[in-house]
Amino acid sequence: MSATGGAADRHPQRLAARARLGVSLPHRWARRPADLSSVGEVARQAEALGFADLWVTENTTDHATCLDPVVALTHAAAVTSRIGLGVSVVVLPVHHPLHVAHQWACLDALSGGRVVLGVGLGREAHLRDFGVATERPVRRFLDGVQAVRALWAEDRATVTGELVALEDVGIGLRPSSGVGPPLWFGGMVPASLRRAARYADGWMASGHSGHAEFAGSVAVLGQELSDAGRDPSTYPISKRVFLAVDDDPARAEARLRGWFAEVYRDADRALVxxxxxxxxxxxxxxxELVDAGATHLVLNPVGHHAEQVDALAELAGLR
Incomplete structure (x- = not known):
């Protein structure tokens, strides 16, 4: 029995019928030079194939080549008309909430309301690189979330956070809805999952997290959502998945391991x-990830994006 046939027998339903499927734009390259022309090409291709959304990350001080998320998604928005646009995650504590609120309100308006803004704490090194105080990062993060939402909701916002405060401030363009794009949180530890359940509109597990770790986090998140009085069945749960598809499994594994070695400096993490x-x-x-609770997947090829996106649409049943 072929590999494809076996999967079909165990899962008669198409993957695309079981979860929303996003795809990562080519925006982070392990090696230079980067193929910048592929960004728009893959955006158009993914929309034509029926993927739900396009995703990027924020890695400003990355050792690999990485595009700024606002710039990459603005370009993608300009060459598409329907497909969603998301980032996971903007390291919120290193940005001023005024900039974040204004930038993403503008992108949401220009794209016709297609944006999802993922935000996260980041690591201590991120704060140091940007000259931000490393004390109380969680408080800074939550104050930032409060400020962004207030700036989206009010003509003139006053926020009295402990580390982020605004007094009678407005931004140049507010979302027409008065709510703004959905805010998704990252983070895998129990405290992060509790924050996501209480304050976020959705949650995305990182691509570096293992599949077993994801399943455990989904269980914790579900309990936290119930404790917060929220319905787990209507809450978006996403997982970024780094992948390589090839009829030669050894070649696919080598490609994935090579990418993990160069970007994460941990080749052995590839198949975890x-x-x-x-x-x-x-x-x-x-x-299996959908069985574990994912309602949305970000399929992230580690190279050969146009070829891989076509293969992913085929195996998912999008065409």
């Missing part, structure tokens, strides 16, 4: 966190 192999085998692993 990522997926590599024949189309049917990759589909099976993605179904």
């Amino acid at each position: 966190s990522g997926v590599a192999g024949r189309p049917g085998d990759v589909a099976e692993r993605l179904h």
Whole structure:
């Protein structure tokens, strides 16, 4: 029995019928030079194939080549008309909430309301790089979330956070809805999941997290949502998945391991966190993540984006 046939037998439903499927734009390259022309090409391709949304990350001080998320998604918005646009995650404590609120309100308006803004704490090194005090990062993060939402909701906002305060301030363009884009949180530790359940509109697990770790986090998040009086069945749960699809599984694994070695400096993490192999085998692993609770997947090829996006649409049943 072929790998594809086996997956189909175990999961008669198409992957695209079980979860919303996003795809990562080519925006982070392990090696230079980067193929910048592929950003718009893949955006148009993904929209034509029926993917739900396009995703980028924020890695300003990365050792790899990485585009700024606002710039990359603005370019993608300009060459598409329907597909969603998301970032996971903006390291909120290193930005002033005024800039974040204004930038993402503008992108949401220019794209016709297609934006999801993922935000996270980041690491201590991020704060040091930007000259931000490393004390009380969680308080700074939550104050920032409060400020962004207030700036979106009010003509003139006053925020009295402990580390972020605004007095009678407005931004140049507010969301027409008065609510703004959905705010998704990252983070895998129990405290992060509790914050996501209380304050976020959705949650995304990182691509570096393992599949077993994801399943455990989903269980914790579900309990936290129930404790917060929120319905887990209507709350978006997402997982970024680094992957390589190839009819030659050894070649797929080598490509994935090489990417993890260069970007994360941990080749052995590749098959813990990522997926590599024949189309049917990759589909099976993605179904397992949906079985574990994912309602949305960000499929993140580690190279050959145009070719991989086409293969992913095929194995997911988008065409």
